[in-house]
Each structure stands twice: as C-alpha cells, then as structure tokens.
Amino acid sequence: MRTDTVYKKAFNRTATMLRDGQLAGELPSENELRRRMCVSRTTVRKVLRELVHRELITERDGLRATGRAVGDYDYYPDVETTSRAKHVEQQFMEWMLRGDTKPGTSINELELARQFGVATNGIREFLIRFSRFGLIEKRPNTGWLFKGFTEDFALELFEIRVMFELRSAQLFSRQPDSSPLWDKLAALKIAHIELLARIESRFHDFSGLDNRFHRLINEASPNRFIDDFYDIISFIFHYHYQWNKQDEEQRNHAAILEHLAYIDALESRDPERIERACRAHLASARATLMRSLIGLDE
CATH class of the missing domain: 1.10.10.10 (Winged helix-like DNA-binding domain superfamily/Winged helix DNA-binding domain)
Structure with a gap:
C-alpha cells in the first residue's frame, strides 16, 4: 500500500510539472527525474510507463517528450495519495x-x-x-x-514557531539550484495565484495551502523534532484560529498576498528580505490567533 501511495504521489507531481511547463519538449534522464521527485528509479520508471500509456508523454527511439495536455481527470484522487x-x-x-x-x-x-x-x-x-x-x-x-488552549500556551508555541521558521527560511534560500525544493516552491506559487483568483468561493481552501507552504519551508532543515512539533502547529495555526469566522475571506486573501511576498523573498535569496517577509507574515498569523482567542472567550 505504501509503495502504491508513493507512486501515485510521484505520478501526480510529474503530471503537475508537465501541466505547468516545468517539463517541456524532450524529457530529462531518469536519474534527473528521480532527483527532482525524490523517489527511487523503480518508481520513476513506473511513472514514465503510465505517462506513456496515457499519452501524456511520447517515447520513440529511446527519447521521451511531452505529449497531450494534462487534464484534471489524469490525477489520482487525494484519498489515494495519502x-x-x-x-x-x-x-x-x-x-x-x-x-x-x-x-x-x-x-x-x-x-x-x-x-x-x-x-x-x-x-x-x-x-x-x-x-x-x-x-x-x-x-x-x-x-x-x-479542551482548547490558553493564551499562554499559544504564545509559547508561537515563539518556538518563529525560531524554527526563521532558521528554515534562511537555509531554504541557500539550497542549490538543483534542489527539488525550488520546483516545489514554484508549484506552490502557482497554486497561490490560482486560489487568489477564486478566493470568493474557495477561501476555505487556504488552510491546506498554508500548511503545505510552511511545511515546505521546513523541509530545508529536516529534523524529526521539528516535524513532530509541526503537527501541533498545523492543528492550531492552520485550523484552530479559523473558528473565528469573522472576516475569514479577507484574512485569507491578505495571507495569500503575504505568502507570495514571502515566496518572492525566498527566490531572491536575500537574507534580510527573507527575514522581513517571514517576520511580517508570522506577525499577522500571531495577531489572527490572538484575536480568535479573544473571540472564543466572549
């Protein structure tokens, strides 16, 4: 089951790379694709076979190239990739x-x-x-x-979050050009722009995108303790504060713009710009959290 999940996630990532133009014309080697997707060669070959079968890529004389356009129906559903x-x-x-x-x-x-x-x-x-x-x-x-949580609990948690993320953001900016993190960041940037264009009807979807974005930043400094800590971060900052439904659409709209500024800062690799963008966004998240706690006490 686990292997099947890994394959389907890799297939979906490759389909997105094709759709977004990250893979165009002649495809890179299997080794390069394996590096970009962070999976085994066996998984890459399985993905390529299925892409050829679906005519999403073509294969002739040992060369692979892009084929027909990728449609939403080509993706494996989320329930099969988690x-x-x-x-x-x-x-x-x-x-x-x-x-x-x-x-x-x-x-x-x-x-x-x-x-x-x-x-x-x-x-x-x-x-x-x-x-x-x-x-x-x-x-x-x-x-x-x-049981919910107290203001002191939230503030202590937030202090740790800032420490972790500032460190991870700076390490992210030092990743080599060949790092797959840059491709993932580019894909998330597109996802933010698409959600922004449909924010009136899809503002609830920001929570999942927010979680993916901040977890990606922390991938730059893999640490089992940070990963474990981020479970509770997800619970509180990406879900709990949204019990305060007031101005949720406007808050999420503003947060998307902050994310895009943050992404631009990461792409610039300018340490001072990255720290400003990171601190500005996390300050907004902290203010939102504190307002939600006040609302819950009313």
Whole structure:
C-alpha cells in the first residue's frame, strides 16, 4: 500500500510539472527525474510507463517528450495519495474547520470512523498522538473531549514557531539550484495565484495551502523534532484560529498576498528580505490567533 501511495504521489507531481511547463519538449534522464521527485528509479520508471500509456508523454527511439495536455481527470484522487495517518489527520482537521467545533466538544471515535471511512483504531491513534499536547483529553467511559488552549500556551508555541521558521527560511534560500525544493516552491506559487483568483468561493481552501507552504519551508532543515512539533502547529495555526469566522475571506486573501511576498523573498535569496517577509507574515498569523482567542472567550 505504501509503495502504491508513493507512486501515485510521484505520478501526480510529474503530471503537475508537465501541466505547468516545468517539463517541456524532450524529457530529462531518469536519474534527473528521480532527483527532482525524490523517489527511487523503480518508481520513476513506473511513472514514465503510465505517462506513456496515457499519452501524456511520447517515447520513440529511446527519447521521451511531452505529449497531450494534462487534464484534471489524469490525477489520482487525494484519498489515494495519502497515508492512512495523514488521511485521518486531514479529515479530522476538515471536521474541525468546516464545523463550528468549540472547546468542550465531545469527540466520539466511532462516529468519526464512520464519517471518515476508516477503522476506529486509526482515529484512536490520532487522538492519542495529539493528547500529549494537552489539547485533547480522554475521559473514562465517555470518549474524548477537546479542551482548547490558553493564551499562554499559544504564545509559547508561537515563539518556538518563529525560531524554527526563521532558521528554515534562511537555509531554504541557500539550497542549490538543483534542489527539488525550488520546483516545489514554484508549484506552490502557482497554486497561490490560482486560489487568489477564486478566493470568493474557495477561501476555505487556504488552510491546506498554508500548511503545505510552511511545511515546505521546513523541509530545508529536516529534523524529526521539528516535524513532530509541526503537527501541533498545523492543528492550531492552520485550523484552530479559523473558528473565528469573522472576516475569514479577507484574512485569507491578505495571507495569500503575504505568502507570495514571502515566496518572492525566498527566490531572491536575500537574507534580510527573507527575514522581513517571514517576520511580517508570522506577525499577522500571531495577531489572527490572538484575536480568535479573544473571540472564543466572549
């Protein structure tokens, strides 16, 4: 299952590179594609075979070139490209975001398992993992309780976030031109521009894009402890503050513009410009979070 997921994610990434023009004309070697996608040669070859089968690329005399245009229907659906744990996390975050879930809300494992289409042990593993942060509490014989968080908790968490991200942003700017992170950043830039053009109807989608963007920045300084910490960052900064629905569209519109300025700064590789853009965006996120906490106390 895991190998299939890796392949489908790699296929989707390659399809996006074709659609966005990152791959045009004659394709690079298998080794170069493997480097860009950060997968094995076996996976690259499987992706290429399927691309040829679907006529998205052509193959003649050992040379591969772009074929027909990529359509939305060519992509594997998200549910097939995420691990079970990630699927549960995404579904849970969407449940918290789309519903008006508040601190004190009871969480029923069985109900969530049915709603998300997964086994109850998958839900339980997720809740146990998050319970160590003190945001979710197991109540004997009554299921789980979402407790929310205090202003002090949020401020302490934010302080660590700024430290991690400033470091990662500077390391990102020092990546060599050959790093696959630059291709990922370019693709995210396009995704931001597309969402901005449809912000009136798709402003809820910013949370997922926000999460992808900040996780990409932290890929420049891979660290298991930072990765673990970012689980709780996702929960709070990308979902929790959005319980305050007031001006959500306007806030997300402004955040997209900040992201685009941040991306431009990263591409400039200017350390001072990067720090200004990073601090400006994180200051806005902090202000939004603090306003949401005030709203929850009213």
